[in-house]
Amino acid sequence: MTDKSIIILSLVVFHGSFINGKTCRRQLVEEWHPQPSSYVVNWTLTENICMDFYRDCWILGVNTKIDTSGNQVVPQICPLQIQLGDILVISSEPSLQFPEINLMNVSETSFIDCVQNTTTEDQLLFGCRLKGMHTVNSKWLSVGTHYFITVMASGPSLCSLGLRLNVTVKQQFCQESLSSEICSGHGKCLSEVWSKIYSCHCQPPFSGKYCQEHDACSSKPCKNNGSCINKRGKWDKQGYECVCHPPFTGKNCSEIIGQCQPHICFHGNCSNITSNSFICECDERYSVTHMIDSEISCWSLGHYSFYFCHL
Known part of the structure; x- marks a missing residue:
């Protein structure tokens, strides 16, 4: 991991307008990085739990194109967006290492309702209880949005308190081939918060899916x-x-x-x-x-x- 950039991600947060929640900081537009990065998410109730799905977790203003009329209050760790091939590490705090807790991959509905299926052990992220730092297997980080909740044999639901995380993994469509230059060297490979992919944003006078076309009329x-x-x-x-x-x-x-x-x-x-x-x-x-x-x-x-x- 020495040649990969490390991004320590408590998902930096600050106090928002809601007393009981945090507001997640994030870039509205991200540029594709050519080398994989590692993200460390602190699995704790004391740092990075957001409450209001749209206002706190995603910081969407009045000018957003997303319909926020069906707003949800779902306490959760600040949502994460990463690239395909990035590495995700879960770091649990000492106070959470004593119960027999683990992370489970669930559906969006089960994520919202904190429903754990005790019969699907093959959906557990780790082969042992969550203790210290654990790297999430790449099979749980395919392209798309994944929902992880805290599961435990007994005791209060830590998921309902906010120990759950949704991770969106994006791929890029900015190269005609693996050997070609990103956006043909005439643009940037970008993704907005609610975009599902990275795509080329061309510099004039270039255009096309990969910025491979020159607009001679410009x-x-x-x-x-x-x-x-x-x-x-x-x-x-x-x-x-x-x-x-x-x-x-x-x-x-x-x-x-x-x-x-x-x-x-x-x-x-x-x-x-x-x-x-x-x-x-x-x-x-x-x-x-x-x-x-x-x-x-x-x-x-x-x-x-x-x-x-x-x-």
Whole structure:
């Protein structure tokens, strides 16, 4: 475990607005880490028990997209979200090491109601009573949400007091192959609190599931109100196509259909580009603006003294 990052997770908490509960601190957006991390959860009633499912355990505000109308008061250890392949360690405090307690994998309903099925010993997380630090077997940490409750042979229900934990394990869909770069090197692999996966969030002008596509239209290469059509494909092999409005033509709609005629460019020089197109190169302090009676006008830029001419 020496080359893996260690995250000691009492799941840092602070006092919330509710006297009997804590408010869990968490990032609303997490970035995928390429190497597995280890999380240590303190199995105790004194540090990290939250009460209100949405407000304390998940810190969801009024602007959340999640429906919180069916709010639940379910005392529990602050919920945990980890990546597939991460390591989870349960650390019990000394006062909880004397009873014969263990952790059991249960359904969501049994988690809420603290119902333990004594006939399903194969759902016990550990082969012995919970004492000290125990690493959770990876078979309990597959992709999805898992519910663990405290079970004991006799005595009060520690689960009802809050000794239960739900763990969500997420996988990433940010690589085309195991050998390819995360998000093709053009974005970040992120997951929001209520997302079930990690996905690419691309940096402009890249797009696509893996940020593998380059949006050649992002730089607005089509002049004179031409429409840009992005040719989808690999980011290093694609281009764009401009759909020009008459009388403009050319790759970027910067050429004009026809041939140079005397005085066709006011305050500028006319240059033929092809046998059927030309451009106006304006004099200093003038810019091409629009056509009047089939003539291209270069209009004054006022106080500007530098060369500024475009179609």
